Amino acid sequence: MIDFIDSFFQSIYNNLIAGNAYLFVLKGLWITLLISALGSFFGTLFGGILCFLRMSAAKILRTTAHLVIAVLRGSPVLLLLMILYYVVFAGSRMDAVIIAVIAFALNSGAHIAEVMRSALEAVDKKQNEAARMLGFSATKAFLAITLPQAGKIAKPVYQNAIINLVQWTSVVGYVAITDLTRTVNTIGSRTGDPFFALFLGVLIYLGISYAVYSLFSIGNKQEVAK
Amino acid sequence: MIHIQGLSKRFGKLLVLKDIDFQVREGECVAIIGPSGAGKSVFLRSIALLEVPERGSICIRETNITNKSVDINKVREKMGMVYQGFHLFSHLNVLDNITLAPRKVRKQSRIEAEQKARELLALVGLSEKAESYPHQISGGQQQRIAIARCLAMEPEIMLFDEPTSALDPTMTREVLAIMRKLTKMGLTMIIVTHEMSFAKEVANRVVYMDEGGIYEEGTPSEIFDHPRKEKTKAFIHQLNVFTYEIHSKGFDMVAMQAKIEVFCQKYQVDSRKIYHIQLVLEELLMVIFRKCYAETSPDMNLSIEFPADREEISISLHYAGQRFDPFQPDMQEEDQLGITIVKKITKESIHFADNGLNSILIKM
Numbered sequence: 001m002i003d004f005i006d007s008f009f010q011s012i013y014n015n016l017i018a019g020n021a022y023l024f025v026l027k028g029l030w031i032t033l034l035i036s037a038l039g040s041f042f043g044t045l046f047g048g049i050l051c052f053l054r055m056s057a058a059k060i061l062r063t064t065a066h067l068v069i070a071v072l073r074g075s076p077v078l079l080l081l082m083i084l085y086y087v088v089f090a091g092s093r094m095d096a097v098i099i100a101v102i103a104f105a106l107n108s109g110a111h112i113a114e115v116m117r118s119a120l121e122a123v124d125k126k127q128n129e130a131a132r133m134l135g136f137s138a139t140k141a142f143l144a145i146t147l148p149q150a151g152k153i154a155k156p157v158y159q160n161a162i163i164n165l166v167q168w169t170s171v172v173g174y175v176a177i178t179d180l181t182r183t184v185n186t187i188g189s190r191t192g193d194p195f196f197a198l199f200l201g202v203l204i205y206l207g208i209s210y211a212v213y214s215l216f217s218i219g220n221k222q223e224v225a226k
Numbered sequence: 227m228i229h230i231q232g233l234s235k236r237f238g239k240l241l242v243l244k245d246i247d248f249q250v251r252e253g254e255c256v257a258i259i260g261p262s263g264a265g266k267s268v269f270l271r272s273i274a275l276l277e278v279p280e281r282g283s284i285c286i287r288e289t290n291i292t293n294k295s296v297d298i299n300k301v302r303e304k305m306g307m308v309y310q311g312f313h314l315f316s317h318l319n320v321l322d323n324i325t326l327a328p329r330k331v332r333k334q335s336r337i338e339a340e341q342k343a344r345e346l347l348a349l350v351g352l353s354e355k356a357e358s359y360p361h362q363i364s365g366g367q368q369q370r371i372a373i374a375r376c377l378a379m380e381p382e383i384m385l386f387d388e389p390t391s392a393l394d395p396t397m398t399r400e401v402l403a404i405m406r407k408l409t410k411m412g413l414t415m416i417i418v419t420h421e422m423s424f425a426k427e428v429a430n431r432v433v434y435m436d437e438g439g440i441y442e443e444g445t446p447s448e449i450f451d452h453p454r455k456e457k458t459k460a461f462i463h464q465l466n467v468f469t470y471e472i473h474s475k476g477f478d479m480v481a482m483q484a485k486i487e488v489f490c491q492k493y494q495v496d497s498r499k500i501y502h503i504q505l506v507l508e509e510l511l512m513v514i515f516r517k518c519y520a521e522t523s524p525d526m527n528l529s530i531e532f533p534a535d536r537e538e539i540s541i542s543l544h545y546a547g548q549r550f551d552p553f554q555p556d557m558q559e560e561d562q563l564g565i566t567i568v569k570k571i572t573k574e575s576i577h578f579a580d581n582g583l584n585s586i587l588i589k590m
Binding site: 124126127129130131132133134135136137140144145148149152 | 274276299300302303305306307309311313314315316317326327330331332372375376379
């Protein structure tokens, strides 16, 4: 038992303390969080636009959006990332992190667009009409009636999409970004103790996921209180 | 107040509304009745421009609202629409459902809007439900809130699109009671309804729609008691008479009995009497099946009718085949019991046969 505790502390020292390794871990974590946060933000924005086009009255816009969504949803995000990095932006000096943000925004945007669309379609359309009959303009009725209800329906699925995105950011190491996954991998191979380092990585991702869940549930509690 | 001319509406190739002319005076209560698919709802929705007409003009007071330059949102502020399916805002509680439009559209303060809302809640008898959410209250209560929600905007015209069709009889009565109050307040109302007795009671004018247009209109007594045109007559007749045809011994008796029950409930027949009607029919049918249709399939029809005074219910039963009088004295014992029951609970029962067609007339 004492041996185990001893080796555990030894592992912590080797992996995190020696050579200030924890700083690398924090830096990797920061990159992962950065890509996740910006990817989610722009993905949601892009998803909103795609969804709007997908539901537009003009058939050409609808079909185009449908096609874009189908392609983006149907292709692995890693391939998308590599295409952007090695082909599309190969000549530019754009930062790899920005390219990653673009890739994840595109991929998650397509998913989020469909989440939004199904949520909007699930809302009772007659409630919107009832609002119009009370004198609401089309925009006001959408904002006051349809959107809040669609938001509620979309929330659990949207939350999953975000957590999915966070986990998929672990592939950015392929385009030479030093994110959390790559950092723990590097540390593991340097110390020859991959078990500890990789397991630590899993724990941190788990922590992020829980943080995202609790972020969403803060909203829930306020709703109940209201 | 409402002046409609030459209104036509088409869904694809189907002409739903044909060249309708229609007027409503201020404070009038108009009931629109007619068979389903006659275009009643489409017509009602057109008045609020929820269906855009193909041709024709709709003038509310002096404004022709089919003009593109008219701000339809302003027009609709003065109109209330009550739906069959209530359509309360499901993410808001009752109070917010009522105050939302006054606050967001008419820019009233929350205090002012809530005060008015509480008055309206008292009017519809639901003061204690202010904090409830739509899914927590019954259909009848939801519909009353929907009416209060419209009233909060102080409309000049109220449109009702089958407001009680989704409700059971008790809840229907709750909603009709509120609507009755509104007519007394002098609101201009147009009601698409299947509640004939209500239409008869509260409407100033009844419009019978059929064939995509206004087929006949008049006062309630003109339409319900003395309809002049053929289709109106047929429609009113089938409201008062229940008919059923039987062509097989394995016919769905349960369904027939259920239909009879629904029909009788419309006339406020008490459940004991409904049971008696059902019992009489069942006993007679069984005896007739055994005696007349032992080897062949039955060919019979029955009708139940309520005369205007509603005192006596008359049932008539016609069946083709050999002459057979179930009320003759020399019945076998197995059939005697059923017939005794029938005789006991009916006031009058006679049988006659003519040209191979037996008829039984019963009054009870």
